[in-house]
Amino acid sequence: MATTQHNNSVSDERSAKFSMSKLRRSPLTILVHLSVLLIVILWTLPTAGLFISSFRDKDQLALSGWWTSLTASEQNLVARTEGPDKQKQEGDVYVLSGKLLVDGKPADVKAFGFSSREPTQYEPGEKAKMKEGTTLTVTETGEYRMASTEPFTGKRGKRVFYTAVVPPKFGLDNYKEVLTAEGIGRSFINSLTVTIPATVIPILIAAYAAYALSWMKMPGRNLLIAMVVGLLVVPLQMSLIPLLRLYNDIGAFFGVGAKTYLGIWLAHTGFGLPLAIYLLRNYISSLPREIIESAKVDGATDFEVFMRIVLPLSFPALASFGIFQFLWVWNDLLVATVFLGTGEEHMVLTARLREMLGSRGGNWEILTASAFVSIAVPLMVFFTLQRYLVRGLLSGSVK
Template sequence: MIASSRSPLTWVVHLSVALLVILWTLPTAGLLISSLRDKDQLAVSGWWTSLADSTQNLVFRAPGPDTQVEKDGKFVIAGNVLEGGAGEVAAFGSSSLKPGDFEPGQTADLNGGEKLTVQVDGSYEIVSDTAMEGTRGQRIFYQATVPSRFTFDNYREVFAAAGIGASFINSLTVAIPSTIIPILVAAFAAYALAWMKFPGRAILVAVVVGLLVVPLQMSLIPLLKLYNGVGMFLGVPAKTYVGIWLAHMGFGLPLAIYLLRNYMVGLPREIMESARVDGASDFDIFVKIILPLSFPALASFAIFQFLWTWNDLLVAMVFLGAGNEELVLTGRLVNLLGSRGGNWEILTASAFVTIIVPLIVFFSLQRFLVRGLLAGSVK
């Protein structure tokens, strides 16, 4: 009896796939964790530290001298540097250069003869023999061990103040019709090129294949001029959703027709011939037989087209505009990078909002992806 064993090449393939999955999953997981973290913790530590307590250098400004009270012949300002939050003080100091000079419970000498004491629980006292003067309170620098905090406040701020909500709706308004319309048009064209005999069919197939290699940037401006000319002739405004739907349809049709035709050609001829014998027309065959059998190819193209239109910025800026009301999600994220590039909590939450919808679409339809792509490649 010969024992079966896996070849080394099989293990190499499995390890390579596992490595690729990890490389693609880690950034997404890191983005999600960062978007849910407290903004103060996010600014000072990486997402990989989110499951453990972190030590942070923080600063707290005590109330002004007008809050001091006299106690046993001394003037005292008291409070808590943690302001009721969770955590413990690991060390403190009176200078930003030396925030860990003193351990909790020790006393630090401040300018003006005042003395500062900070306890582990964050409670502090500033004590002076004479009445303290001035308008601003003393700054207390300290190191605190703070447990990780997760919150949805970042998302609330994004949708409320950053304009992401309106841009999210704009992207959906662009992406959904720009995915459905090319599928409808390409399905009819693919059936005709696959099963209907007419003069010039081979030439049309060659033209479709040739259009696959035409760069978008080369055809964008001529297409915009043509659209504006037609719009002026018909009296239609230039910057509308119809324009961007038509643009995405034009750019997506070659791939859609090519993909769907390859799939439809591989369907059994006997089914169509039996339907014709029963008196079915081409339209009946297309609607009742071809479309249900072609769902894997339709889903494959839907994934590609939706990801393309959702992540697109160039076509949206050209055909829809860059105004605050028309800006799509990718454009809004670019603006946030410029105006609020230091607010990591805003950027991470906004970035995850931009990818959550494509992730849902991909994982919902991914089982059809390989079947649709490989259709027609093996006979």
């Protein structure tokens, strides 16, 4: 009985200590949670804004930010009155009358004018004096009246400039414009033609190299590992032009053209190999030594050990690097422009979207919609392989 009471008191004491330690850690835990939440919001807001903007009307997108997308906005619009054939004579005055509409509905007019230089010169209800004794009046509900002592002539009506409150408009017009653009399908296929081999080739080469640097005894192995790590810090821009010149010289010697897919495959392979070898070696070297040694005792060669044991066990690391390499190559513009040029035959998707956007970058609706069109395939790849991402990156960090 005394022993039971003693155990209960010890358990209660431990529970109290655990509760006190939990209370002491709670402010730090809350701070960590708030920090993570803040980081998530900071990373999510730009993407959410880009996504909302991709569905907005291009005129509203040019005038206001995405955070105002759910509220009505004031826009400067222009319309034409009824034609001269619809004029009516009221005593000694000829009148053109009608109603200004916004998306088929009566406009909520805030100001109007008859000149593009001063489109908001008059307030609703005022009488604007135009040339040759003509007057123009526009009400708040969009009803206009243009009166003149002389008959109206011409084939079209007169222009009326006005500022109206326009409700928010959303639609798929931006995506239709991007997806139906000339050459977009060919560029999509070109990007796949570049990305898939440029992802598979470095993985195959790096897997063999990583196994050799992990489990095969060779002179200078540590030096090779140090060289691989050193290559991680070489900037792509520094080596791009020398690599292109080397490829052109070799291609000219063997009669291979410069603007071919082979060149860009080799370029992306060279730029991706250091990181691939580094990640895969960390993973393969962390595999249990007993498995490798048992297979060799049973008479397996290094190739058999690699193909039957190491490669299946290394799939998380292969998938994690595959995600990174696919994203880099798919979103690449610089290497594709240098090695493939801007010809219609080999233009990749990023180059095509850049051409659609124009040199001055004023078509925001094209930019927002094309951004989500271009990330559709990488998102599919990421969500397919994302469960292996963390496992592959953290492999080898602990024993």
